[in-house]
Amino acid sequence: MASIEERAARAAKVASVLRPLGNGVLSRKQAERAAQLLGVHCTTVYRLRRRFLADPVASALEPRQPGRATGGRLDAAVECVIDEAVHEWLPDQRHLAHPATDLVLEVKRRCSVAGLSPPSRSTIARRWLSYREQDALARAAIPDAAIAPGTFQVRHPLDIVQVDHTQADILLVSELDGRIIGRPWLSVALDVATRCVLGFYVAMERPGAATVSLLLSRVVLRKEPWLERLGIEADWPMRGIPRTLHLDNAAEFKSRALRSGCREYGIELMYRPVGKPHFGGHIERLNRTLMERVRGLPGSTGSSVKGRKARQAEKTASLTLKQFEQWLAVEIGRRYHCSPHRGLLGLQPMQKWQDTWRASDSRCLPTQPDAELKFLIRFLPVASRTIQRDGLKLFLIRYWHPLFAAWRETRRSVTIRYHPEDLSRIFVSAGRSSFVEVRYADLRRPPISLFEQRAALRAIRARGQRAVSEREIFETVEQQRQLVVFPAGYSSATPHVTSSWRFGSEEQHRRSCTR
Structure with a gap:
């Protein structure tokens, strides 16, 4: 031969x-x-x-091999037995450790029952190989087979938005006394199709349901008011209602506020498989990229414990939380969005967004403040209280509305939605879908944030005082604000209230407070 x-x-x-x-x-x-x-x-x-x-x-x-052609001269009944075993019996036996051996035994058993002469092991192996080749060709014809293993292909903006948290590799200092307050938490929403950052939120407290709500509001609402508050000029047009949120299995991603808001606006929640972080590889890579840029800032701790003492992050730390947020807005809005991205074959995320946004059918909220406010309320954190004779209390602050006069007789239980960055107004519902806007009982109180309320509470209890009154909370917050030197154009009366939350002019806000 x-x-x-x-x-x-x-x-x-x-x-x-x-x-x-x-x-x-x-x-x-x-x-x-x-x-x-x-x-x-x-x-x-x-x-x-x-x-x-x-x-x-x-x-x-090439000369063909001599001998009998494969599959020839085999009894038709035996062929039928092999075909049934390969196409019907074998696919259901997912627990088999040695499928080739078990297939041979099953074919011989069936032939013995039918009184047929069993085929050889090599004949059965050839039939099984032919079946696997045909199955592979059929799967290759599926459109999704063109996607390489390990990739997550999305064609249109807002089809898939990945959300994740990471603790930034930098130490920040307090605006009050310049002392180190720790490493901030960064929450980011990334559009997979265009690699654009739809929004981010940075805070010192560990992410919770409120963090996700505020982040999602930045994803959907216009970013101009927020950038104006930061004093940053950047072209950041990316916004809209996601079709699917791709999340891990953290508790804050399964909150009642998030689920009810997504249900209202038709947003699907997709959770990664437990123990498989690579399913969120796009946003994990973005977080690593941002942390690599953070290494050049004063107070950077680095991503590894090794060499941390030599970096002396505690001695060089000088950025406040607001300054770090400003740096992130510039880093993402001006540099990242305008830099070539390897995952986009060299295109810039901004360019990819502009090219694909026109051809997509992505949804955006109307620009009217009422529509934006309605969306924001749907995703705000939820609390439950009972109307008392003097109104209701939330975070040791008393609220009042004329409707409470009718509700207090029955001690009605209500659902409250609050904005952590502005506790001056809350939204109360008594079982209906609509919410009533409720203000402080004492309208002379200035707007404060939940962060300020908790900081004041800690300061009061650090003095050994167990009983805390509303008056003491606001007095402590005012004292802390007087220690902070704010930049020009930044109001110390409402240092933590976002412009996206305060719709309308300041005059309109003052009129609403005195109604």
């Missing part, structure tokens, strides 16, 4: 003779001349030429 090299050399010689003959009609004289060159009969030349024209490569002319 000729070796593989000899058969390939013979096929190449035949091809060199047949190729100059072209695709036209082969005359008798040409066939005889080719047969003379190849040392075969002229009828063999015609047969070889038909094979070559069907597949004009030299390998198509």
Whole structure:
């Protein structure tokens, strides 16, 4: 029997003779001349030429192996037994450790029951190999098979938005006394299709349901008011209602406020498989990129414990929480969005957004403040209280509304939604879908944030005082604010209230407070 090299050399010689003959009609004289060159009969030349024209490569002319063709001369009943075992029995046996051996045993068992002569092991193996090849070809024809394993392909903006938290590798200092307050938490929402950052939120407290609500409001609402509050000029048009939020299994991603808000606006919640962080690889990579940029800031701790003492982050820390938020807005809005991205084949995220946004059917809220406020309320953190004779209390602050006069007789339980950055107003619902805006009982109180309320509470209790009154909380907050030197254009009366939350002018806000 000729070796593989000899058969390939013979096929190449035949091809060199047949190729100059072209695709036209082969005359008798040409066939005889080719047969003379190849040392075969002229009828063999015609047969070889038909094979070559069907597949004009030299390998198509290699001599065929002698012997019986695969699958021939096998009893039809035995073929039927093998076919049933391979196509019906084997796919259901997912627990088999050695499927090839078990398939042979099953075919022989069925043949024995039917009184048939069982086929050989090699015959069964060939049938199984043919089945697997056909199955692989069928799966390759599926459109999703074009996506490489390990990738997450999304075509349109806002189809998939990944959300994740990370603790930044930097130490921040207090605006009050310049002391180190720790490492902040960064929450980011990333559009997978365009790699654009739809929004971020940075805070010192560990992320919770309120963090997710505020982050999602930045994803959907206009960013101009927020950038104006920060004093940053950046082109950041990316916004809209996501179709799907891709989340891990943290408790804050399963809060009642998030689930009810997503249900209201048709946002699907998709959770990663437990223990498989690579399913959120896009946003994990973004977090690493941002932390690499953070290393150049004063107070950077680095991502590894190794060498942390040499960096002396405690001695160099000087950025406050607001300054770090400003740096992130510039880093993302001006640099990241305008830099070539490897995952976009060199395109900039901003360019990718502009190119694909026009062709997509992504949803945006109307620009009216009422629509934005309604959306924000749906995602605010939720609390439950009972209306008392003097109103209701939340975070040791008393609230009042004329409707409470009717509700307090029945001690009605109500649902409250509050904004952590502005406790001056809350939204109360007594079982209906609509919410009533409720202000402080004492309208002379200034707006404060939940962060300030908790800081004041800690300061009061640090003095050894167990009973805390509303008056003491506001007095402590005012004292702490007087210690802070705010930049020009930044109101110390409402240092933590976002512009996206305070709709309308300051005059409108003052009128609403005095109603």
